[in-house]
Amino acid sequence: MSVSQNLPLFGVYVHWPxxxxxCPYCDFNSHVxxxxxxxxxxQAYRQEIRHYxxxxxxxxxxxVFFGGGTPSLMxxxxxxxxxxxxxxxxxxxxxxxVTLEANPTSVEASKFEGFRSAGINRVSIGVQALRDDILxxxxxxxTAEEALRAIATARQVFDRYSFxxxxxxxxxxxxxxxxxxxxxxxxxxxxxxxxxxxxxKGTAFYTQHQRGxxxxxxxxxxxxxxxxxxxxxxxxxxxxxxxxxxxxxxQESLHNQTYWRYGEYVGIGPGAHGRVHVNGQYxxxxxxxxxxxxMDRVRAHGxxxxxxxxxxxxxxxxxxxxMGLRLREGVSRTHLNAVSGCIxxxxxxxxxxxxxxxxxxxxxxxxxxxxxxxxxxQRLNAMLGYLLS
Amino acid sequence: xxxxxxxxxxxxxxxxxxxxxHGKSTLADRLIQECGGLEDRxxxxxxxxxxxxxxxxxxxxxxxxxxxxxxxxxxxxxxFNLMDTPGHVDFSYEVSRSLAACxxxxxxxxxxxxxxxxxxxxxxxxxxxxxxxxxVINKIDLPAAEPDRVIxxxxxxxxxxxxDAILCSAKTGEGIxxxxxxxxxxxxxxxxxxxxxxxxxxxxxxxxxxYLGVMILVRVLDGKLKKGQRIQxxxxxxxxxxxxxxxxxxxxxxxxxMGPGEMGFITASxxxxxxxxxxxxxxxxxxxxxxxxxxxxxxxPMVFCSLFPADAGDFEQLRDxxxxxxxxxxxLHFEPENSQALGLGFRCGFLxxxxxxxxxxxxxxxxxxxxxxxxxxxVYHIYKTDGEMTELYNPADMPDVVSIEHVEEPxxxxxxxxxxxxxxxxxxxxxxxxxxxxxxxxxxNRVMLVYRLPLNxxxxxxxxxxxxxxxxxxxxxxxxDGYGKNDLVKMEIRVNEEPVDALAMIVHRSGAExxxxxxxxxxxxxxxxxxxxxxxxxxIGGKIIARETVSAMRKDVTAKCYGGxxxxxxxxxxxxxxxxxxxxxxxxxxIPQSAFINALKMGDE
Numbered sequence: 001m002s003v004s005q006n007l008p009l010f011g012v013y014v015h016w017p018x019x020x021x022x023c024p025y026c027d028f029n030s031h032v033x034x035x036x037x038x039x040x041x042x043q044a045y046r047q048e049i050r051h052y053x054x055x056x057x058x059x060x061x062x063x064v065f066f067g068g069g070t071p072s073l074m075x076x077x078x079x080x081x082x083x084x085x086x087x088x089x090x091x092x093x094x095x096x097x098v099t100l101e102a103n104p105t106s107v108e109a110s111k112f113e114g115f116r117s118a119g120i121n122r123v124s125i126g127v128q129a130l131r132d133d134i135l136x137x138x139x140x141x142x143t144a145e146e147a148l149r150a151i152a153t154a155r156q157v158f159d160r161y162s163f164x165x166x167x168x169x170x171x172x173x174x175x176x177x178x179x180x181x182x183x184x185x186x187x188x189x190x191x192x193x194x195x196x197x198x199x200x201k202g203t204a205f206y207t208q209h210q211r212g213x214x215x216x217x218x219x220x221x222x223x224x225x226x227x228x229x230x231x232x233x234x235x236x237x238x239x240x241x242x243x244x245x246x247x248x249x250x251q252e253s254l255h256n257q258t259y260w261r262y263g264e265y266v267g268i269g270p271g272a273h274g275r276v277h278v279n280g281q282y283x284x285x286x287x288x289x290x291x292x293x294x295m296d297r298v299r300a301h302g303x304x305x306x307x308x309x310x311x312x313x314x315x316x317x318x319x320x321x322x323m324g325l326r327l328r329e330g331v332s333r334t335h336l337n338a339v340s341g342c343i344x345x346x347x348x349x350x351x352x353x354x355x356x357x358x359x360x361x362x363x364x365x366x367x368x369x370x371x372x373x374x375x376x377x378q379r380l381n382a383m384l385g386y387l388l389s
Numbered sequence: 390x391x392x393x394x395x396x397x398x399x400x401x402x403x404x405x406x407x408x409x410x411h412g413k414s415t416l417a418d419r420l421i422q423e424c425g426g427l428e429d430r431x432x433x434x435x436x437x438x439x440x441x442x443x444x445x446x447x448x449x450x451x452x453x454x455x456x457x458x459x460x461x462x463x464x465x466x467x468x469f470n471l472m473d474t475p476g477h478v479d480f481s482y483e484v485s486r487s488l489a490a491c492x493x494x495x496x497x498x499x500x501x502x503x504x505x506x507x508x509x510x511x512x513x514x515x516x517x518x519x520x521x522x523x524x525v526i527n528k529i530d531l532p533a534a535e536p537d538r539v540i541x542x543x544x545x546x547x548x549x550x551x552x553d554a555i556l557c558s559a560k561t562g563e564g565i566x567x568x569x570x571x572x573x574x575x576x577x578x579x580x581x582x583x584x585x586x587x588x589x590x591x592x593x594x595x596x597x598x599x600y601l602g603v604m605i606l607v608r609v610l611d612g613k614l615k616k617g618q619r620i621q622x623x624x625x626x627x628x629x630x631x632x633x634x635x636x637x638x639x640x641x642x643x644x645x646x647m648g649p650g651e652m653g654f655i656t657a658s659x660x661x662x663x664x665x666x667x668x669x670x671x672x673x674x675x676x677x678x679x680x681x682x683x684x685x686x687x688x689x690p691m692v693f694c695s696l697f698p699a700d701a702g703d704f705e706q707l708r709d710x711x712x713x714x715x716x717x718x719x720x721l722h723f724e725p726e727n728s729q730a731l732g733l734g735f736r737c738g739f740l741x742x743x744x745x746x747x748x749x750x751x752x753x754x755x756x757x758x759x760x761x762x763x764x765x766x767x768v769y770h771i772y773k774t775d776g777e778m779t780e781l782y783n784p785a786d787m788p789d790v791v792s793i794e795h796v797e798e799p800x801x802x803x804x805x806x807x808x809x810x811x812x813x814x815x816x817x818x819x820x821x822x823x824x825x826x827x828x829x830x831x832x833x834n835r836v837m838l839v840y841r842l843p844l845n846x847x848x849x850x851x852x853x854x855x856x857x858x859x860x861x862x863x864x865x866x867x868x869x870d871g872y873g874k875n876d877l878v879k880m881e882i883r884v885n886e887e888p889v890d891a892l893a894m895i896v897h898r899s900g901a902e903x904x905x906x907x908x909x910x911x912x913x914x915x916x917x918x919x920x921x922x923x924x925x926x927x928x929i930g931g932k933i934i935a936r937e938t939v940s941a942m943r944k945d946v947t948a949k950c951y952g953g954x955x956x957x958x959x960x961x962x963x964x965x966x967x968x969x970x971x972x973x974x975x976x977x978x979x980i981p982q983s984a985f986i987n988a989l990k991m992g993d994e
Contacts, residue, residue: 195948195949196948198947198948198949219918219942219943219944219945220943220944222943222944223943223944226944243946243947243948243950244948244949259950259955260950273954273955273956275955284955284956286956309956315959318959318962319955319959322955322958322959322962323950323955326950355921359920359921359941361920377946378943378944378945378946379920379941379942379943379944379945379946380945380946380947381945381946381947382919382920382942382945383920384962385962385965385966386920388962388966389966
């Protein structure tokens, strides 16, 4: 039930920038609006998809991902229009993965059937926690019970689903997390994302944290949480395949792997990012974040992107390494050289790898592969800083 | 201006000796005002202290003279040359030369504070210079004034008769006329002087004036100083033509000439202050005098530290700024130094701690430089096995232990005056610092302690500790007291086996371990955890005497890399790379420069 291995990865990311309310921890590009002209948005997405298709013809889409914001607030008709346009342009591979992020309110769960008809075959549900008091603290619009019902609906409607939980919250104990996670595992089916709560600038939590309203676990405590999480998930047969993502064999998210394996992807909608080969150059694309400005630009120019940034070989190397080392499978030198045009040995001194291997942060099982250990994954930023300096 | 040189018996040259804050400068101002040297509207507080820093901290750095005219009770007009001397031990040589230019001193003591250590050191210098001394009890207008107790203290502690002390208030003017008359009556005129003899004059001090070049303060002993005269500096051998002769009233006023017993300034188109060393003898090139004046001593720096710009880009500016300060301060020494830990900077030599502090403060204030000073150190004498002696200015340059026969360090004789409730704490401090007690005298409720101490133990934070133990009431002064052999070793701080040059220090073997442990613990707090564990060690020679480990960080990863936004993460990494400019590589770890800076900043706790 997966896409043919022979097809190059080519993802389409669609960003729906609206939410019913802004969560206090979220720093993504999300906006709250009284009224949304769904037809106008559908047309704008169509137009931008067409624009990117003209720049990147001759590909087959292996995955589509509706992210946000809260894409489960979209009308299934809008999703349908977008899917039709993608199919009409590039075409979608057999067993292509089409994911939509959903919030587990009853209203949104009631639309799951409609989404499936529009072409969605996987949902990623933002459960975040299974305790009502915590859900209120996190500013969520749903209860734990609603979340469980939404999961049950997803199980009936879709081939695949995943859900997210957030841990290492203020005052959370390791024992509480163990209980909560083991409880949640009863509802899992092949894939879960487990994110450590982090405080990002520009969020309500940031201000509250600065003010001293709550205390975040320090790095040592964070490490305890992370290590416990791996122990439980390994036991449940859902080991991590990326820093924060867990799946049973063959259940990994193809779309996200496209990013991590530094494949090609097109970003549609406000604030979306892409990495595409255009006219023989590898470029980073980035759309204007403000919904209204993006819309005006699409109407005027066919797309809402800022000027594309050409990525030189060294930037490509850095990006491919950064993303690739997030994966448990690691990266290969051959792959890094192929996607960047660099020569691995010119970019990274061998003795650094030896040192990291000795420290137990990664393994070099052969001359080609570089595989981070769990210890390495949980110190990845420092490791990247060291390797790329 | 045509001013007749006065006969010797109508001249009085005197200095004012006082502890900081006992009102020396205010008294000088008041004397100037009483003698009509300045109109009321021209008076600003402490006219003589021209540098901001002098005015603010109440410290006189350069000697100043003012010539005043005073008509005494007998109707005769006297010429007073009032000398304001640097009041701190760091400038004790300059003080001694200033005192050598006078025949008498006013010993100013605060009517409520009493005698302080610095008062003592300066008054002994005056006595050594055969001065007649008038005790002056100042600030008698204050409610806390106890003139009788202070008079008793002068007699007990200094051993100077003080029953005829003048009681005054420089602030209100009370007792000032009486003091002026006492100067005439109780201080001697210049002892001898012959204007027909070859020129002989003492170089009292010199400073750089941006318009006139180097200005030289002189006291004439024999002969005359005149414009156009070709003079020679007998120690430096430099020959110059005088282009100005003048006096301060305190405004500079040009004169035709200056005769025996008189004081004033000359200029001679000199650009470099090093030509004009304090204590030198000035004579006429064609008709030299028969012998140099005693006591000439080129200035020798005693305390060293390195100064690094906090921003590496400021190195050139630091060089220029030190050069500018040097224009006016022959005692300041500096040469470039390259430290692995702190980059490019200068190894600087100072007369003492206050001198060092003043230079640092001026660099900060007048030149707007952020500096990282290393811990102060002294000059060690290293006697090698081959019999050779070398002077060690920087602990990092200590030669290999096997080539050293023994090491000598400079000692001081320290005098501490304190209210008696703090004696216990201060004795403990002195003992901790390897001191030997020479004297302990009770005078009323105050105690005078005299200790012989290694200068090395004093340069670091002795003064701060003394002030904190005594809640600010103890005063301290010192004089150098030769070199002595001791079991001194170089202690290195190593990060991942590599020595950090800026943290190397010379310590006594007995205190090395405690000091090493303390520094290692401190660094452990300051060095941020990294991917690899970091070993911090203190070592003497090859031997590790203290060790701390900064364990590896356990978690540092971005939880969510969302929607394919690789750019943001890459830019973050690029920014992180730029930050590395401020990092220093030790083995395979990078230590932020700030960790070393903070390790140096903190004193002993």
